[in-house]
Amino acid sequence: xxxxxxxxxxxxxxxxxxxxxxSGSSSNIGINTVNWYQQLPxxxxxxxxxSNNQRPSGVPDRFSGSxxxxxASLAISGLQSEDEADYYCAAWDDNLNGVFGTxxxxxxx
Amino acid sequence: EEQLVESGGGLVQPGGSLRLSCEASGFxxxxxxxxxxxxxxxxxxxxxxxxxxxxxxVYYADSVKGRFTISRDNAKNSLYLQMNSLRGEDTAVYxxxxxxxxxxxxxxxxxxxxxxx
Numbered sequence: 001x002x003x004x005x006x007x008x009x010x011x012x013x014x015x016x017x018x019x020x021x022x023s024g025s026s027s028n029i030g031i032n033t034v035n036w037y038q039q040l041p042x043x044x045x046x047x048x049x050x051s052n053n054q055r056p057s058g059v060p061d062r063f064s065g066s067x068x069x070x071x072a073s074l075a076i077s078g079l080q081s082e083d084e085a086d087y088y089c090a091a092w093d094d095n096l097n098g099v100f101g102t103x104x105x106x107x108x109x
Numbered sequence: 110e111e112q113l114v115e116s117g118g119g120l121v122q123p124g125g126s127l128r129l130s131c132e133a134s135g136f137x138x139x140x141x142x143x144x145x146x147x148x149x150x151x152x153x154x155x156x157x158x159x160x161x162x163x164x165x166x167v168y169y170a171d172s173v174k175g176r177f178t179i180s181r182d183n184a185k186n187s188l189y190l191q192m193n194s195l196r197g198e199d200t201a202v203y204x205x206x207x208x209x210x211x212x213x214x215x216x217x218x219x220x221x222x223x224x225x226x
Contacts, residue, residue: 098144
């Protein structure tokens with residue numbers, strides 16, 4: 001089953017900007033939109049970004065998403081301690097499968 | 110208040126079966142597509158299965174195809190996952206999630222399935 005590739009970790013100091021990449025293929029990100037999830041320890045995931053760059057109600061505008069070709073990115077600007085979590089990208093695949101990224105743990109130094 | 114509550118998890122031997130349930134409340138269940146997503150201990154998220162709102166279109170991950178069956182009963186506001194021929198690698202927290210195309214605005218709290226002898 002295909003997966004989306006993310007860096008295992010990312011970090012920054014409070015106030016910094018952190019970017020997480022998500023690399024896919026022509027069968028998933030290349031033809032479908034990308035969504036991003038945040039998972040705090042011991043909790044269910046939370047939708048952070050959908051349709052490449054849309055924020056659900058209640059998600060701070062510090063979080064932004066973009067997509068280009070077969071890759072996507074999540075940016076967190078003005079990093080805060082509560083942003084320390086695992087982040088996953090996700091996209092539908094044309095093999096009629098849902099595909100999640102490998103996950104990135106963000107640490108606030 | 111919108112809620113999704115999973116149940117049915119537990120310890121099962123390899124080769125065994127288990128049926129998970131997800132009871133919805135606070136919204137019109139039949140209007141929504143539903144999914145199961147799992148997370149093995151210390152690992153990432155894995156999409157498992159999808160079911161449409163009313164015409165029962167279903168999709169499965171290759172890793173569970175032929176062993177798991179997703180279903181729903183809109184009259185009971187419930188989603189199910191019948192899991193057969195369970196393997197150690199099926200050990201995970203199983204979440205039900207509302208939405209389609211991997212856009213899940215709402216998740217349950219999860220139920221743990223442990224496959225071990």
